[in-house]
Amino acid sequence: DTGVSQDPRHKITKRGQNVTFRCDPISEHNRLYWYRQTLGQGPEFLTYFQNEAQLEKSRLLSDRFSAERPKGSFSTLEIQRTEQGDSAMYLCASSPGLIGHNEKLFFGSGTQLSVL
């Protein structure tokens, strides 16, 4: 499968624990996005990268959240001291360049996080 890959598919954790998710974008896609989706809602923007540079972070992203893309390829999203409100589907997407005109987002299958 040459699409966007996310790992793990499911994560169950206890409140207060740290979790880390990984996203492997489509090869040579220089833009990588993280979204969060809760039940009954659309994807909510968290942050995005162009190569290794983090260009924008949502105000919704508290200090407990951190994302990296150290070599401009895969990315990790870490949540520290998880809370029950963090339970959601975390989606990763990539694009070859600027969205719009002839470009689009390619989504992964997501990581479903459940915080008990």
Next chain:
Amino acid sequence: AQRVTQPEKLLSVFKGAPVELKCNYSYSGSPELFWYVQYSRQRLQLLLRHISRESIKGFTADLNKGETSFHLKKPFAQEEDSAMYYCAALYNQGGKLIFGQGTELSVKP
């Protein structure tokens, strides 16, 4: 604020009936508008974008700047159209997509 609104959570129609999924966006410049779709057990994927003025799988969407709307239409719904549909807006070239809450379309036989 940059916002996309889909007023209907669920739209249920019979096969062969016309379909219109509503989408309104907040005016902040001239955003580029998209419809994304998620079929059961599949990934979210692009259906169509307004700038292409295309028809995909029989769906079309017209941008109405006066009403700040981008409704998705299909004259004759098919069972395989059943899916979650998300309207999305790009307010800044090179920026992020902002999604609506989604509308579940259910096409009954």
